[in-house]
């Protein structure tokens with residue numbers, strides 16, 4: 755969670771602790787970690803909803819970027835999904851994160867031409883998101 759915060763992935767309306775617990779509870783999702791010499795250098799959350807595979811919280815610690823760790827994490831997540839029969843993998847990139855789009859495009863990903871609509875089912879989280887939007 756500290757890595758995600760350092761990498762700018764956490765917003766006031768996010769609950770990373772709950773996300774971690776849900777991702778590690780059950781066999782349809784997990785969090786893959788890149789570890790070097792005992793130190794956490796990167797993560798990716800991966801899950802399969804029965805139709806598509808999803809990636810979340812891809813992060814590489816700032817001082818270890820550009821070494822291929824992000825690519826390795828994405829490829830590991832793809833393999834995790836392939837082993838579970840998921841035909842497709844996708845992810846969301848926040849508006850303004852052009853660097854992430856460039857990164858994913860270099861790995862063969864492309865804009866799927868869809869708009870993602872959503873809202874929190876918890877009114878308090880929805881209010882927090884609207885206040886921070």
Ligand SMILES: CC(C)(COP(=O)(O)OP(=O)(O)OC[C@H]1O[C@@H](n2cnc3c(N)ncnc32)[C@H](O)[C@@H]1OP(=O)(O)O)[C@@H](O)C(=O)NCCC(=O)NCCS
Nearest residue numbers: 761812813814819820821822823824825853854856857860
């Ligand atoms: C995105 C992120 C995970 C990339 O990690 P990384 O370890 O630096 O990436 P890699 O070194 O594995 O790069 C893989 C390839 O992507 C390319 N790439 C990386 N950023 C790029 C960019 N902005 N535009 C084009 N290509 C890019 C690299 O050049 C490399 O290709 P190459 O091997 O042919 O040179 C990292 O920058 C990060 O943690 N960012 C902050 C968190 C974030 O935005 N996550 C994504 C949320 S959707």
